[in-house]
Amino acid sequence: MKQCILVLAFLTLFFPQNLLADKAKLIITADMQFSYADSLYTTRDHGAAQVEFKRFIHFFPTDPRIPEANFKTAMALYHAGLFHDAAKAFDQIIRREKESLYTLESYFIQSQSFMKMGNPGYAQIVLQNFLKLTEDPATQDRIYHQLAQIQVQASKNLGTDSLDQAEKYLSMISPVNAEKLGTDQQIKSIQKTKNAPKKNPVLSGLFAIIPGGGFLYCERYHDAFVTFCLNAGLMYAAYESFDRGNNALGGVITFVETGFYTGNIYGSVTAAHKYNKAQQIKILNREFNLAAKVDVMNNAYLLTFNHPF
Amino acid sequence: MVLTLSVIFPLLMAGFSPATAQDQFQAQAQALPHKNYFMEFYQDHISVADGDRCTMVPSCSQYAAQAFKKHGWVMGWIMSCDRLVRCGRDEVNISPSRYINGKPHTLDPVDANDFWWFNKPKTKMDPK
Numbered sequence: 525m526k527q528c529i530l531v532l533a534f535l536t537l538f539f540p541q542n543l544l545a546d547k548a549k550l551i552i553t554a555d556m557q558f559s560y561a562d563s564l565y566t567t568r569d570h571g572a573a574q575v576e577f578k579r580f581i582h583f584f585p586t587d588p589r590i591p592e593a594n595f596k597t598a599m600a601l602y603h604a605g606l607f608h609d610a611a612k613a614f615d616q617i618i619r620r621e622k623e624s625l626y627t628l629e630s631y632f633i634q635s636q637s638f639m640k641m642g643n644p645g646y647a648q649i650v651l652q653n654f655l656k657l658t659e660d661p662a663t664q665d666r667i668y669h670q671l672a673q674i675q676v677q678a679s680k681n682l683g684t685d686s687l688d689q690a691e692k693y694l695s696m697i698s699p700v701n702a703e704k705l706g707t708d709q710q711i712k713s714i715q716k717t718k719n720a721p722k723k724n725p726v727l728s729g730l731f732a733i734i735p736g737g738g739f740l741y742c743e744r745y746h747d748a749f750v751t752f753c754l755n756a757g758l759m760y761a762a763y764e765s766f767d768r769g770n771n772a773l774g775g776v777i778t779f780v781e782t783g784f785y786t787g788n789i790y791g792s793v794t795a796a797h798k799y800n801k802a803q804q805i806k807i808l809n810r811e812f813n814l815a816a817k818v819d820v821m822n823n824a825y826l827l828t829f830n831h832p833f
Numbered sequence: 834m835v836l837t838l839s840v841i842f843p844l845l846m847a848g849f850s851p852a853t854a855q856d857q858f859q860a861q862a863q864a865l866p867h868k869n870y871f872m873e874f875y876q877d878h879i880s881v882a883d884g885d886r887c888t889m890v891p892s893c894s895q896y897a898a899q900a901f902k903k904h905g906w907v908m909g910w911i912m913s914c915d916r917l918v919r920c921g922r923d924e925v926n927i928s929p930s931r932y933i934n935g936k937p938h939t940l941d942p943v944d945a946n947d948f949w950w951f952n953k954p955k956t957k958m959d960p961k
Binding site: 682683725739744745746747750751754783784786787788790791793794797798799802 | 910911912913914915916917918919922923924927928944945946948949
């Protein structure tokens with residue numbers, strides 16, 4: 525009797541659950557997994573999309589959509605702001621798939637990833653290597669165009685002037701694609717940037733012989749006023765100290781004043797360089813909208829640039 | 834701030850020795866911001882009492898330490914004096930800003946003031 529009750533209890537407790545478990549069982553197919561990952565990608569949930577694409581690659585390694593999944597994983601990483609991981613993922617695509625649309629795009633977006641990481645040097649190397657490999661004139665033109673864009677972006681940094689190089693790359697684009705890419709307008713914009721108002725650093729340094737004169741020349745009026753007052757005050761203090769026989773105090777003040785006086789000349793020269801760069805950046809920002817983006821919503825793996833780049 | 838540092842700097846100079854540009858750059862890359870005893874004293878005691886009011890990044894005292902470390906005492910002294918004059922004035926309109934603890938600060942590192950004469954030594958990792 526006891527045994528019967530135990531058997532009945534066992535059946536009551538576990539049998540219906542097993543039946544329900546059978547009903548709830550779900551087998552995820554490659555289509556389902558890919559479609560889910562793709563929907564996340566399309567809705568711009570890039571963090572989740574890259575994970576789901578990786579899951580797809582792991583569980584369905586022989587699926588013909590693997591190259592697309594690899595590419596979209598890298599793109600999702602790029603859009604999620606994980607530029608280092610994206611660059612590595614694009615590198616794997618380039619090494620694995622020698623000639624495909626994904627490889628071609630991978631070169632361009634890997635280069636963009638390096639730019640996002642603040643490394644224009646490597647961004648250029650990627651494209652220059654690709655330039656050596658490709659024989660397609662349209663692709664070559666696109667490479668020249670992106671190289672020009674990198675040079676324009678790099679010219680915004682202090683101490684770099686790569687506008688000539690940008691102009692050179694734009695002039696290398698074939699006439700067929702030049703019109704399509706609007707290179708004439710871009711070359712004009714570069715010319716306009718090169719002709720931006722400039723201050724002569726040597727002249728600025730010479731003006732600084734009168735404390736604050738260099739800053740005044742560079743349109744830094746507050747700096748000019750403070751420099752003039754500070755230097756005049758210290759010079760007067762040094763003069764008064766020596767005049768009253770306080771030679772030690774006069775020496776200390778003269779020493780401090782020497783630093784501020786030479787600092788005024790140094791700062792004036794730097795101010796002229798900074799002024800020239802600031803003027804260039806102002807024109808570059810006005811002429812070029814350099815934000816690059818990828819048309820994810822239309823599944824078009826083409827880099828698009830806001831006009832004129 | 835200007836007057837305090839003006840008095841501290843002559844003392845500061847004693848703590849640094851000139852070195853070659855390459856050595857200085859490598860040292861800067863490895864150990865910035867460098868402090869010496871005088872700078873530590875200024876930052877730990879005077880600046881604390883005086884108030885953390887520098888609106889630039891790095892602060893004037895950090896900038897001075899970096900300039901001395903990178904360019905030796907002569908150029909470091911000149912660059913530091915130049916920075917003290919420019920601090921928080923017209924530079925704000927030219928240099929980029931960064932928000933630190935919710936407050937806007939003007940980014941003005943040593944690199945942004947020596948780019949026209951000091952070339953960063955190339956490393957093996959730099960592209961040609």
